[in-house]
Amino acid sequence: xxxxxxxxxDIKESHxxxxxxxxxxxxLLKQFGFLGAGALLASASNQSYASWFSDEKQSQFKTTPLxxxxxxxxxxxxxxxxxxxxxxxxxxxxxxxKEQPAQLSQSFKVNPWQLKVTGECENPITLDYDDLFxxxxxxxxxxxxxxxxAWSMVIPWLGFPLAKxxxxxxxxxxxxxxxxxxxxxxxxxxxxxxxxxxxGISYPYKEGLRLDEASNPLTLMSVGLYGKTLPPxxxxxxxxxxxxxxxxxxxxxxxxxxxVEHQPATTWNDLAPQEYGFYANVNPNHDHPRWSQASERRxxxxxLFAAKRIDTLPFNGYGEQVADMYQxxxxxxxx
Numbered sequence: 001x002x003x004x005x006x007x008x009x010d011i012k013e014s015h016x017x018x019x020x021x022x023x024x025x026x027x028l029l030k031q032f033g034f035l036g037a038g039a040l041l042a043s044a045s046n047q048s049y050a051s052w053f054s055d056e057k058q059s060q061f062k063t064t065p066l067x068x069x070x071x072x073x074x075x076x077x078x079x080x081x082x083x084x085x086x087x088x089x090x091x092x093x094x095x096x097x098k099e100q101p102a103q104l105s106q107s108f109k110v111n112p113w114q115l116k117v118t119g120e121c122e123n124p125i126t127l128d129y130d131d132l133f134x135x136x137x138x139x140x141x142x143x144x145x146x147x148x149x150a151w152s153m154v155i156p157w158l159g160f161p162l163a164k165x166x167x168x169x170x171x172x173x174x175x176x177x178x179x180x181x182x183x184x185x186x187x188x189x190x191x192x193x194x195x196x197x198x199x200g201i202s203y204p205y206k207e208g209l210r211l212d213e214a215s216n217p218l219t220l221m222s223v224g225l226y227g228k229t230l231p232p233x234x235x236x237x238x239x240x241x242x243x244x245x246x247x248x249x250x251x252x253x254x255x256x257x258x259x260v261e262h263q264p265a266t267t268w269n270d271l272a273p274q275e276y277g278f279y280a281n282v283n284p285n286h287d288h289p290r291w292s293q294a295s296e297r298r299x300x301x302x303x304l305f306a307a308k309r310i311d312t313l314p315f316n317g318y319g320e321q322v323a324d325m326y327q328x329x330x331x332x333x334x335x
Contacts, residue, residue, distance in 0.1 A: 060106035060107050061105070061106045061107070061108065061231065061232055063224075063228040063229045063230070063231055064228060064229050065227060065228050066133065066138055066158055066223070066224045066227065066228060066229060067138065068137075068138040068139060068140050068158050068224075068227075069137060069138070069139045069140065070140050071139075071140040071141060071142045071156070073142075089101040089102060089233040089234065090248075091105070091233055091234075091235070091252055092191050092198045092199045092201060092205075093182065093183075093189035093191045093192055093198065093203065093205065093253070094108075094189060094190070094191055094232075094233065095190070095191050095197050095198065096191065096197065096198060096199035100191075100197070101232075101233040102231075102233045104190060104191075105231075105232035105233050106232065107188075108188055108189075108232040108236065109188065110129065110232070110236045110237040111129040111237070112128065112129055113128060113129040113132070113237055113238075113255075114126055114127070114128060114255060115127040115131075115132065115238060115254060115255055115256070115257065116255065116256055116257070117165065117169045117257045117258075117259075118256070118257070118258050118259075119171075119175065119179075119257075119258035119259035119260055120171055120172045120174040120175040120259040120260060120261060121169040121170055121171045121172060121175065121259045122169075122170040122171075122172060123168065123169050123170045124169065125165070125168060125169055129237060132223050132237055132238050133223055135160075135165075135168075136160035136161075136164050136165070137160065138158050138159065138160060138223065138224070139158070139159065139160060139161075140156055140157070140158055141156070141157045141158075141159065141218075141220050141222075141241070142154060142155070142156045142157075143155060143157060143218075143220075143241060143243040144243060144316055144317060145243070145247055146246060146247065146282045146296060146312065146316045147246065147247045148246040148247065148248060148276065148280070148288065148293075150288075150291060150292070150293060150295070150296050150297065150312075151296055151297045151298075152296045152297070152298050152310075152312075152316075153298070155225055156225060156226055156227075157220055157222040157224070157225050157241050158222060158223060158224035158225060158227070158228075159220045159221045159222035159223050159224065159238075159241065160220070160221055160223075161217055161219065161220060161221070162178075162214050162215070162219045162220065162221050162240070163214075163215045163216070163217060163219065165221065165257075166178075166211075166214060166215050169259070171211065171259045172259070174259075174261045175211055175259035175260065175261070176210065176211055176260070176261055176262070176263075177208055177209065177210055177211060177259075177260050177261070177262065177263055177264055178208060178209050178210075178211055178214040178257060178258070178259060178260070179206065179207075179208045179256075179257070179258045179259075179260050179264035180206065180207045180208065180209075180240060180251045180254055180256065180257055181204050181205070181206050181251075181254065181255060181256035181257075181258075182203075182204045182205035182206075182251055182252060182253050182254060182255065183204065183253045183254075183255045184203055184204035184255075189203075191203075192204070201267055201268075201271055202267065202270070202271075205251060205252075205267050206251075206264065206265060206266050206267050207240065207249055207251040207266050207267065208263065208264035208265075208266050208278065209242065209249075210325075211259070212325050213242070213322075213325060216321065216322060216325070217321070218242070218243055218244065218318060218321055218322065219240070219241075219242055220240070220241040220242075220243075221238055221239075221240060221241075221254075222235070222238065222239050222240070222241045223237060223238050232253075234252070235250075235251075235252025235253050235254075236253065237253070238253070238254050239251060239252040239253065239254060240252075240254065243316055243318055244281060244282060244315040244316045244317075244318040244319075244321075244322045245279070245280045245281055245282065245316075246276075246280045246281075246282060248268050248276060248280065249280050263278060266278055274289055275288060275289055275290070279326075279329075281314075281315055281326070282312065282313070282314065282315055282316040283314060283315075284311065284312035284313065284314060285314070293312060294311070294312060295309050295310060295311050295312055296309070296310060296312045297309055297310075298310045
């Protein structure tokens with residue numbers, strides 16, 4: 001007899017975010033009064049991307065189905081229609097207003113693509129577009145996403161553990177951190193050179209993790225969501241997903257991964273270190289300077305106004321898998 005043991009981090013079907021709500025989350029947050037990293041530099045949009053995204057515009061960028069191993073912890077979940085995943089996004093390379101990434105990214109070219117893994121490693125690697133989908137088996141991971149703005153949802157990502165790529169690259173003893181970098185291509189990403197359009201942050205976008213964080217089994221290199229390849233506004237063709245950290249750590253459209261000896265500079269931490277820490281672990285016991293992090297609005301599938309305020313869990317509920325990495329750190333701090 002097979003007995004399935006559940007953990008606190010396991011996701012229930014009722015907790016999976018309805019894609020219709022996912023589409024309209026920015027309007028919801030505006031109604032709830034949330035402001036955060038995105039609102040720091042740009043106002044939220046009132047326009048629904050779903051209504052803007054006509055069939056004619058949709059034909060400019062096509063997502064394709066992926067073969068993947070279903071999430072073993074949530075194999076019975078029934079996901080909503082794929083079309084509802086399309087939404088307003090924070091991807092300032094395509095504009096700081098919430099509708100701009102979707103509007104301005106549909107001609108974005110993801111093939112050819114190169115992702116270079118370099119730095120303090122024995123086996124530097126260059127992956128082309130096809131390698132992203134064939135070098136490692138694609139898995140489904142249904143994760144909670146906790147935004148620093150105090151809202152959350154649940155999304156079925158597709159990808160492979162970053163640990164597998166790290167193992168293939170064989171980092172040396174000097175490698176203590178992993179630095180990530182987004183594509184820099186102002187011709188395709190107009191926000192990178194137009195400060196008003198791109199929110200005034202420095203490009204290319206950069207992020208970083210400690211090597212042990214990057215090697216954790218939860219850390220995912222995502223190449224899709226809801227059964228298909230990523231749309232450009234969600235970080236095509238490959239992005240990072242770190243579910244126990246605030247969402248801004250999950251860098252999009254990655255072209256560079258470097259193993260380094262010292263803590264790397266990261267975009268939001270450089271811009272406003274008092275608000276966006278390098279570690280950025282979800283921590284209900286340390287407030288953001290402008291709002292509480294003790295609770296969040298969980299956007300579910302019960303309708304536009306059904307987002308419920310729930311208590312935020314340390315490490316976004318993934319403490320069993322990650323807390324031991326921070327035993328020597330002061331958990332009352334905003335990382």
